[in-house]
Amino acid sequence: MKKIDISVIPGDGIGKEVMPEALKVLETVAEVHGGLSFSFKHYPWSCDYYIEHNKMMPEDGLDQLKESDAVFLSAVGDPNLVPDHISLWGLLVKIRREFEQVINIRPAKQMKGIQSPLVHPNDFDLIVVRENSEGEYSEVGGRIHRGEDEVAIQNAVFTRKGVERAVEYGFQLAQNRRGHVTSATKSNGIVHSMPFWDSVFESVAEKYPDVKTASNHIDALASFFVTRPQEFDVIVASNLFGDILTDVGAAIMGSIGIAPAANININGKYPSMFEPVHGSAPDIYGKGIANPIGQIWTGKMMLDHFGEHELGNTLLQVIEEVLQDGIKTPDIGGTSSTTEVSDAIVTRLKTLK
Amino acid sequence: MKKIDISVIPGDGIGKEVMPEALKVLETVAEVHGGLSFSFKHYPWSCDYYIEHNKMMPEDGLDQLKESDAVFLSAVGDPNLVPDHISLWGLLVKIRREFEQVINIRPAKQMKGIQSPLVHPNDFDLIVVRENSEGEYSEVGGRIHRGEDEVAIQNAVFTRKGVERAVEYGFQLAQNRRGHVTSATKSNGIVHSMPFWDSVFESVAEKYPDVKTASNHIDALASFFVTRPQEFDVIVASNLFGDILTDVGAAIMGSIGIAPAANININGKYPSMFEPVHGSAPDIYGKGIANPIGQIWTGKMMLDHFGEHELGNTLLQVIEEVLQDGIKTPDIGGTSSTTEVSDAIVTRLKTLK
Ligand SMILES: CC(C)[C@H](C(=O)O)[C@@H](O)C(=O)O
Ligand SMILES: CC(C)[C@H](C(=O)O)[C@@H](O)C(=O)O
Numbered sequence: 001m002k003k004i005d006i007s008v009i010p011g012d013g014i015g016k017e018v019m020p021e022a023l024k025v026l027e028t029v030a031e032v033h034g035g036l037s038f039s040f041k042h043y044p045w046s047c048d049y050y051i052e053h054n055k056m057m058p059e060d061g062l063d064q065l066k067e068s069d070a071v072f073l074s075a076v077g078d079p080n081l082v083p084d085h086i087s088l089w090g091l092l093v094k095i096r097r098e099f100e101q102v103i104n105i106r107p108a109k110q111m112k113g114i115q116s117p118l119v120h121p122n123d124f125d126l127i128v129v130r131e132n133s134e135g136e137y138s139e140v141g142g143r144i145h146r147g148e149d150e151v152a153i154q155n156a157v158f159t160r161k162g163v164e165r166a167v168e169y170g171f172q173l174a175q176n177r178r179g180h181v182t183s184a185t186k187s188n189g190i191v192h193s194m195p196f197w198d199s200v201f202e203s204v205a206e207k208y209p210d211v212k213t214a215s216n217h218i219d220a221l222a223s224f225f226v227t228r229p230q231e232f233d234v235i236v237a238s239n240l241f242g243d244i245l246t247d248v249g250a251a252i253m254g255s256i257g258i259a260p261a262a263n264i265n266i267n268g269k270y271p272s273m274f275e276p277v278h279g280s281a282p283d284i285y286g287k288g289i290a291n292p293i294g295q296i297w298t299g300k301m302m303l304d305h306f307g308e309h310e311l312g313n314t315l316l317q318v319i320e321e322v323l324q325d326g327i328k329t330p331d332i333g334g335t336s337s338t339t340e341v342s343d344a345i346v347t348r349l350k351t352l353k
Numbered sequence: 354m355k356k357i358d359i360s361v362i363p364g365d366g367i368g369k370e371v372m373p374e375a376l377k378v379l380e381t382v383a384e385v386h387g388g389l390s391f392s393f394k395h396y397p398w399s400c401d402y403y404i405e406h407n408k409m410m411p412e413d414g415l416d417q418l419k420e421s422d423a424v425f426l427s428a429v430g431d432p433n434l435v436p437d438h439i440s441l442w443g444l445l446v447k448i449r450r451e452f453e454q455v456i457n458i459r460p461a462k463q464m465k466g467i468q469s470p471l472v473h474p475n476d477f478d479l480i481v482v483r484e485n486s487e488g489e490y491s492e493v494g495g496r497i498h499r500g501e502d503e504v505a506i507q508n509a510v511f512t513r514k515g516v517e518r519a520v521e522y523g524f525q526l527a528q529n530r531r532g533h534v535t536s537a538t539k540s541n542g543i544v545h546s547m548p549f550w551d552s553v554f555e556s557v558a559e560k561y562p563d564v565k566t567a568s569n570h571i572d573a574l575a576s577f578f579v580t581r582p583q584e585f586d587v588i589v590a591s592n593l594f595g596d597i598l599t600d601v602g603a604a605i606m607g608s609i610g611i612a613p614a615a616n617i618n619i620n621g622k623y624p625s626m627f628e629p630v631h632g633s634a635p636d637i638y639g640k641g642i643a644n645p646i647g648q649i650w651t652g653k654m655m656l657d658h659f660g661e662h663e664l665g666n667t668l669l670q671v672i673e674e675v676l677q678d679g680i681k682t683p684d685i686g687g688t689s690s691t692t693e694v695s696d697a698i699v700t701r702l703k704t705l706k
Contacts (some may be wrong), residue, residue, distance in 0.1 A: 245432030
């Protein structure tokens with residue numbers, strides 16, 4: 001029996017609604033598999049937790065998580081309760097950084113049963129590999145002067161090591177996909193960091209002569225996600241550019257509510273973290289209509305991570321079948337509730353036993 | 354007779370094809386008006402010019418331009434001839450900076466006669482006000498160490514003055530539109546410059562109690578351009594965010610070939626520059642199929658700039674009529690040539706005399 005220990009952090013808002021559904025699905029997946037079992041350890045860390053304890057997680061929080069094989073997180077943050085920079089940097093970004101989850105991967109593909117907002121989605125199927133530890137999100141900078149002379153400086157710090165491992169990850173991924181990597185750059189406007197990014201990209205590319213490459217400026221690239229997403233396979237991008245592209249990727253899929261993501265620790269020192277693209281959506285929290293598919297598909301990425309590709313693919317197929325049956329939450333044009341969707345997935349999975 | 358002196362820089366690639374068409378249209382507009390005349394002075398500054406003179410423009414180039422009322426530029430750059438950082442920063446960005454064109458404005462609206470790539474474009478009509486002089490495009494930064502330890506640092510510099518005037522411009526514009534301004538931020542991830550941006554935005558907003566405001570993170574905002582563009586009126590954005598949003602804006606209109614832009618000098622010291630969003634498109638140059646509408650609509654923004662709103666609106670209407678007649682270049686699904694489109698616009702304009 002293969003046993004996987006998972007730290008579960010539902011977080012805020014709809015995170016609390018979709019997480020139980022995803023766990024239910026994962027448990028069913030384990031049953032279907034037969035030789036797999038999950039053990040879930042729950043952590044209530046969230047804005048509510050902050051209000052009670054004045055911190056997003058206990059002092060030894062990371063030590064607690066460290067023992068598990070993976071962190072399964074839903075959504076963090078609710079600006080009505082706690083300022084974003086406290087909630088996000090105290091939990092989500094903190095785990096990404098401290099656990100050296102230096103790569104963020106986010107697939108986007110046209111799903112059967114969902115209407116894309118694009119007239120011609122052309123069956124796109126891409127994955128963004130986002131540098132997840134430095135770049136534009138470096139905490140380096142500050143302000144000088146006050147009043148009308150005030151100046152704020154933000155330092156985007158790009159290290160060769162940091163860029164290289166992200167780009168490298170992209171090339172390796174492409175070898176198991178359609179063999180094409182696109183670099184997101186902006187070296188025509190951002191004249192120090194982006195030419196550096198380009199040079200690292202080119203030097204890594206030389207090591208993969210079989211992989212085709214392209215380079216697009218982020219402005220053009222974001223627009224190509226709208227006009228011809230089918231042309232992309234793997235895209236490697238900086239922290240900020242990856243952030244933007246993956247939201248556009250989620251949009252062309254039909255809803256941010258279905259987009260999955262994984263924060264990968266590549267040196268094996270710490271657990272990786274699986275966390276959908278969507279946020280806590282306080283506006284729809286409590287209505288029972290949050291789309292659970294982002295969280296469930298994120299669970300599929302966790303299965304992939306543990307080598308369970310076949311089962312992962314089965315799960316994704318079952319999700320598509322349920323969508324094609326019209327069992328959908330309102331964000332993708334349906335009338336079903338959160339639990340109706342996950343129940344339908346569970347029911348279909350059980351027939352595979 | 355109102356006489357307007359315009360410096361004309363066709364630049365590279367399709368710039369050389371669309372510029373003559375736009376001038377032809379502007380001349381017709383002047384005829385229709387009766388009391389208006391343009392005088393065009395042509396400058397061949399481009400990558401070809403660089404190859405001959407080892408610079409993108411003569412030493413006294415800016416002095417030459419300075420005398421005119423406006424600069425009308427098409428597209429600069431052709432990486433096959435001259436590296437982008439030389440061509441763009443030696444001409445396009447140089448003029449923006451030296452002529453203190455601190456604001457870049459770019460409308461995006463659903464045009465009659467063009468199929469948007471969106472299933473539901475919902476008649477969107479927005480305008481992005483982009484800070485055009487600092488921020489992520491600051492030339493501040495560099496590299497340290499070599500080899501595997503190399504680090505590149507890019508400083509994004511935001512001044513209160515710089516942000517304030519861009520935001521202010523947005524609010525003033527909104528007062529003559531639908532009274533709504535959205536701020537593009539990313540203060541949840543970029544922790545020095547973007548919270549500063551937010552605070553400037555909020556302090557300017559206080560001065561305009563009648564204007565409604567919203568603030569969205571750039572990732573979400575870029576995706577909203579795909580899912581619900583009709584909700585936006587004026588968007589104020591940093592140099593980089595404005596760059597990205599306006600390319601997505603062009604994409605949802607149906608082609609980057611139609612998107613117009615203006616670089617505005619707001620202190621009256623130097624001419625403003627009118628320049629479409631598209632580039633020089635070396636891949637289609639010489640085929641006679643470049644879309645002239647971006648350049649012509651940019652001419653319309655120049656008319657607006659000189660107070661000729663009525664005529665500007667007429668021109669835009671004529672453009673839409675021609676599109677509805679199906680006279681379109683291939684990028685928007687037609688079979689017409691560059692000149693067929695502009696000739697049709699000229700013909701229609703002449704009937705208005
Ligand atoms: C060519 C480049 C420097 C420029 C920019 O990013 O400003 C272009 O993309 C634009 O939007 O005008
Ligand atoms: C919440 C925010 C800090 C985060 C990011 O920008 O990384 C989010 O947008 C994401 O993409 O996971």
